[in-house]
Amino acid sequence: MKNIRLILAVMLVAAIGTATFAQEGKTLKRKVAIGRFTNETQYGKGIFYDRENDPMRKQAMDILSSKLAASGKFILLERDDLDILVKEAGSEMQKIGADYIILGSITQFGRKTEGDEKIFSTTKTQTVEAAVNVRLVDVASGLIIYSDEAKGQAETSSKTTLGIGGTAGFDATLSDKAISAALTQLVENIINKCMDKPWRGYVLTVDDDNYVISGGATQGITPGSTFGLYKKGKIVNNPQTGANVELPGKKMGQITVVSNYGDTPETEISFATYEGEKIDTEHLENYYLMEE
Numbered sequence: 001m002k003n004i005r006l007i008l009a010v011m012l013v014a015a016i017g018t019a020t021f022a023q024e025g026k027t028l029k030r031k032v033a034i035g036r037f038t039n040e041t042q043y044g045k046g047i048f049y050d051r052e053n054d055p056m057r058k059q060a061m062d063i064l065s066s067k068l069a070a071s072g073k074f075i076l077l078e079r080d081d082l083d084i085l086v087k088e089a090g091s092e093m094q095k096i097g098a099d100y101i102i103l104g105s106i107t108q109f110g111r112k113t114e115g116d117e118k119i120f121s122t123t124k125t126q127t128v129e130a131a132v133n134v135r136l137v138d139v140a141s142g143l144i145i146y147s148d149e150a151k152g153q154a155e156t157s158s159k160t161t162l163g164i165g166g167t168a169g170f171d172a173t174l175s176d177k178a179i180s181a182a183l184t185q186l187v188e189n190i191i192n193k194c195m196d197k198p199w200r201g202y203v204l205t206v207d208d209d210n211y212v213i214s215g216g217a218t219q220g221i222t223p224g225s226t227f228g229l230y231k232k233g234k235i236v237n238n239p240q241t242g243a244n245v246e247l248p249g250k251k252m253g254q255i256t257v258v259s260n261y262g263d264t265p266e267t268e269i270s271f272a273t274y275e276g277e278k279i280d281t282e283h284l285e286n287y288y289l290m291e292e
Contacts, residue, residue, distance in 0.1 A: 028199040028220045028291055031265065032068060033077040033098035037061045041109040056106055056175065060132060063180050064104065067187045073195060075218055075265045097266060100194055104134040106179065107149065127155040130178040134186050136193055140200055140288075141246060146193045152181025201227065201289035203255075204269060206281040213289060216260045216268025225257040227289040229276060252277045255289055 039045075039054045068074050077098050108131035113124065129151065136146040154177030201221075204212045215221045233247030253276010262268035279287060 027073060027195070028215075029073055029075050029218070030099045030194050030199065031077055031097065031219070032074045032100045032102060032194065034061055034065060034102045034104075036103050037064075038105045039109075040105045040107050043109045043111075056109065056179070059176055060104060060106055060179050060183070063176065064102070064134075064183050064187070067180075067183060068190070071187075071191055073191060077266065098139055099200065101137040101139060102134060102190065103137065104132060107131045107133050108151070109175070109178075111174070123157060125155055125157045126174060127153065128174040128178040129153045130175070130182050132179060132182040132186065134183075134190065136190055138197070141244075143243060146189060148186055148189065150182045150185035152178045152183070152185070154178040154181060199291045203229070203284045203287055203289065206284070209273070211255060211272045211274050213255060213257070213270050213272055216262050216265075216270050218265050218268060221257055221260065221270050223257055223259055225270075226292065227255045227257075228292050229253050229255050229274060229279070230288055230290055231279070232286050232288060249288065249290075252279055252287070 037057050037060050039057045039060075041056075043056070065076055069076055108129065110130075111126070111128045113126050130153075131149055131151045133149040134147070135144050137143070138145045154174045156174060202214045204214055206212070213221075213227075229252045230249035231252055233249045235244050235246055237243070238245050253274055255272045255274055257270045257272045259271045260268065261271065
């Protein structure tokens with residue numbers, strides 16, 4: 001009996017330790033903005049077509065938002081003026097307030113109806129096929145870190161025998177299902193790409209040794225959270241690709257969160273203390289925070 005009690009006690013301690021570790025190892029949510037999502041097909045485009053109110057464009061954005069939100073790893077930002085902000089921000093894209101921007105387009109869409117008539121029965125099948133392309137932009141570097149296209153298909157059938165059976169009219173939900181099937185193939189890769197890179201944040205201002213940093217409770221930043229404070233590395237140009245590359249930054253010290261402030265993901269900030277080498281508080285744009 002004593003041995004059984006000892007085993008149970010060990011198991012309980014291990015379980016508590018595992019739970020504590022899981023809480024301490026919580027994932028910081030990334031801020032993602034779904035930007036331009038266009039319908040590049042000719043389906044449903046008549047004389048009075050309104051590009052901004054394209055129903056398929058909105059379908060794709062809503063479906064993608066739902067799938068990313070369901071993962072529990074992102075804070076989704078709605079920015080109707082994102083295209084304008086990207087152009088104005090230039091090399092300082094972090095002003096947009098997101099870690100990543102998703103740009104997408106519906107590149108193919110088709111609907112067909114096929115029937116099969118036999119002596120005693122008739123079968124009718126409606127099929128919708130869609131192809132979706134997405135690009136994932138890293139706001140910190142301005143580079144496209146993931147680009148891919150996937151196709152999805154959805155269909156419905158009805159059958160009548162000797163005039164008895166169901167009949168299928170126009171099924172508008174098939175377009176949702178086809179687009180959703182295509183996006184499902186891409187979402188996992190989007191999630192992996194976003195989570196592969198360490199979370200980054202920024203020091204917004206410093207006042208009497210009180211450091212105000214970006215992000216708050218909804219991202220998983222809580223009192224006691226610690227981050228490394230880094231000075232940005234030199235920007236060099238890669239002649240092979242023509243792209244600018246930021247070299248690894250130099251760690252200056254450590255930021256420790258004291259409290260949170262704000263009630264929405266867009267307005268949340270945190271107050272923190274800093275220990276380390278002296279930094280130039282007049283040029284905070286040259287520094288960033290990174291999870292350790």
